[in-house]
Amino acid sequence: MSGPWVGAGLRVLHLGKFYPPASGGMEAHVQTLARAQAEAGAQVEVLCANHSADGAGTSHEFHGRSPTREDWDGPVRVVRLGRAASVARMDVMPDLPRVLLRALKRGVDVLHLHTPNPSMLLALDVVPRLPPLFVTHHSDIIRQRVTGALFRPFEALLYARALRVLATSEAYVPGSPLLRAFRSKVRPLPLGIDLTPYLHPSAEALEAEARWRAEAAGAPLWLMVGRLVYYKGLFTALEALARVPGRLVVVGQGPLQAEARERARALGVEGRVTWAGYLPPDSLVGAYRAATALWFPSNARSEAYGLSQVEAMASALPVLNTAIPHSGVPWVSRHEETGLTVPMGDAAALAVAARRLVEEPGLAKRLGHTARERAVAEFRHDVMATRSLALYAEALGRPVPVAREDVPATPRAAAGRA
Template sequence: MKILHFYKTCIPDTVGGVQLFIDQLATGLASRGADVDVLALSTERGKLPQLQRHGYRIHRVRQNFEIASTGLSFAAPRRFSELARNADVLHFHFPWPFMDAVHLALSKGKPSVVTYHSDIVRQKHLFRLYKPVENLFLRDAHRIVATSPQYLQTSAVLRRHADKVRVIPIGLDPQSYPPPPARVVESWRQRLGEGFFLFVGILRYYKGLEYLIEAAHLTGLPTVIVGSGPLERRLQRLSRGAPNIVFLGSLSEQDKAAVLSLCGALVLPSHMRSEAFGVALLEGSLHGKPLISTEIGTGTSHVNRSDVTGFVVPPADPHALADAMRRLKQDPVLAATMGQQALGRSHDLFGADRMTDAYLELYREVLGNAPNT
C-alpha cells in the first residue's frame, strides 16, 4: 500500500504536535510494509534533498510566502501531482487552506483521508471567504478522522460531516523516547534541579503561556518553558526576570527527554480550541508525570482525566493553575499516583501501534469503497 501524507511542515524543519503525529504514524506504517511519502513545505535555505527517516521518505518544497499563517508554494502542486500519481491513498492534515485547493485541483478522485487536527479559530473574517472551499474539501474526502471524542462532539464542522467521521486518538511509541544518558540527566539536574513544572511546545498564541507565567508569579514555584516560537520575546518580558521562570528554547530530543525525566508535572495551559489534542500531555504521561491542562472541549481532556491523571482547570485562569500547581507540590504522594495513572492510561489508550492499526484499517476501507479500485 502506497500512502502520501501532505501537510504544511514536517520534521525535521518543525517539531510540533501535528509533525510528531505524522512522524509516528509514518514510522508505524513503514514498519508494517507500507510505502510512505510525506510532502511538506520548508523555509530552509539552500537545497532541499529527499530525506529518509524511520523507513519513510520526506519530500520538501520551498515555501514562497505566507498569508494569514497559511504557507504557499509555487512548486508544491507539481510535486504533489507527481507523488499522488503513484499513491493508493492520499492523507491530508487539516487545517491548511492551500492543501484544500491543491486537493480539489489535482487529486482526481483518489481515495483520501483527512485527519482533522483543529477548527480554524483565529482567522474569523478570512474564514468566511474560505468556508466554501473548506466545505468542498471535506465533502470530497472519503473519510475524516477526529483525534478525540470530545472534538467530534464540540466541533460544528465535524458534526456536519459526522457520517464519514471516525475517531482515532493520536498515539506515541514509548520506544521512540529512550531514556537519556545519565550524564545528560545529571547536567540538567545541576542546572534546573528536580520537581519543577514544565511546559513543552511551540510558543504560539493559543498555548495560554501568559497564564502559566502569571501562575508562576503567584506561587513562586519553579517553572520551565521548553520551545521557541513567535511569542518568545513577549513571554520573556512577562516573566520580568523572575528567577523561578526559566526559558530553555528548543532542545534536542535527548535533552528534552532529560528535562521531562526531572520535572514534577507537565503543564499545558492552552486556552483556545486550536489545541485540539495536546501531544505534549502524552509525552508527559510516557514519563510518568502528573498533568495539568484546561477544559477547552478538546482532546486535552481525553488525555488528561481530571483528578485521575492530573488536574483540569478552567482556561485563562492563572489562579486555578496556581492552585493546581500548589496541590501537586504539597502532596507528592498524590502527584506520584497521578503520574503512574497517566503512564498506564497512555499505554492502554494512546499507543502508536493501536493508532497505526486503526489507520491501516481505515485505508483499506476507503480503498474498498473507492470506485475503480
C-alpha cells in the same frame, strides 16, 4: 500485528504542512504515523513544504525562499516543496501542482491530507479525480476568523470528497461545525507517539535528568513544552508561578517570547524562569523525568490534543491542563486520574493544583503511575498505525487487519513515575 498485514504494500501519500526537523504537533504526528505505517508494511511518501532554505533549524516561519528537495526518513520518502512566499499563513509553492500530479501518477492507494493546510487543500480541490481521500482534522481555524470564513467553502468541498474524516478525539467533534457537517464519515484516530525514549530513557537522558534536578536544587520544577503562541497560555503560567514555589522551564520558541520575558519581569518571577528554547530529545526526556508536573494551560480550541501531554504521561509525569470546551486536551490527560484539570485562563486555579501536587502525600506518584499506564494503552505509535490501517481497510472495503492482542484494532470513542 501477528503475521503480515493484509494491507502490506499499500501505497500511502501523506500531505502535511511541514516535516521534522520543523517543529510542531502536526509535523511530529505526520512523521510518527508515516514511519509506523511503513514499519507495518505500507509504502509511504510525504509531500510537504520545505521549512528552510538549507534544511536546518526547527522554525517554519517564512524567512525567504527555499528550494524543492527530496530525502528519505528511513523507509519514508519525503518531498519538501520550495516556498516562494507565505501569505496569511498560506505557503506559495510553485512546484506543488507538478510534484503532486507526478506523485499521483506513480499510483496511490490512500491519499491522506492533514489539516488545517490551506495550500495542500486548495491544490486538491482543483484535481478532478483523486485517489481514496482521508483527512485528519487536527484543528478548526479558530483565531483567523475572516480567513477561516473565506476558506470554509473550500474545506467543505474537499471534505465532501473524502471517504473518511479523522478526528484526533471524539471530544473535539461536537464543537466543530465542519466535523458536525460530515458527522457520518467522521472516525476518531487518537494521536500516538513512539514511547520508547520515555519508557526506556537513554544514558544521555538520565544524565540530563540529573542536571535538571541539580538546577531545581530541591524545589519544584514545573515544565511547559510547546511553541510560544497565543493559545498555549504562557502568561497564565507566569501568573501562576508568582503564587507557587519552584522554577518554570519553558521549552519552545515562538513569536511571544519577548513579550513573555517582559511579563515575567513585571510579575517578579524572571529569576525563576528558564527559557530553554529548543531542547535536543535526550535533554527533553530528562526534563520530563526531573519535573514535578507538566503545565499545559492552553486557552483555545486551537489546542485540540496536546502531544506533549502524552510525552509527559509516558514519563510518569502528572499533567496540569485546562478544561477547554470541545477539545481533546482534557480527554488525553484526565482529571484526578493522570493529572488535574483547571478552568482556562485561571492562574489561581493552576497554582492551587500545582500546590496540591507538592502538599498532598502520594498524589503526584499516583497520578504519574496512572498516566504512564494510559499512555502505554492508548497512545503508542504502533497502536495508532494499527488503527489507521484498519480505518483505511474498512473504508476501502478490504479485509480489516487483525491486530496483536495488545493493540486495540479500533479507537475508543472515550478512553478509559516509575
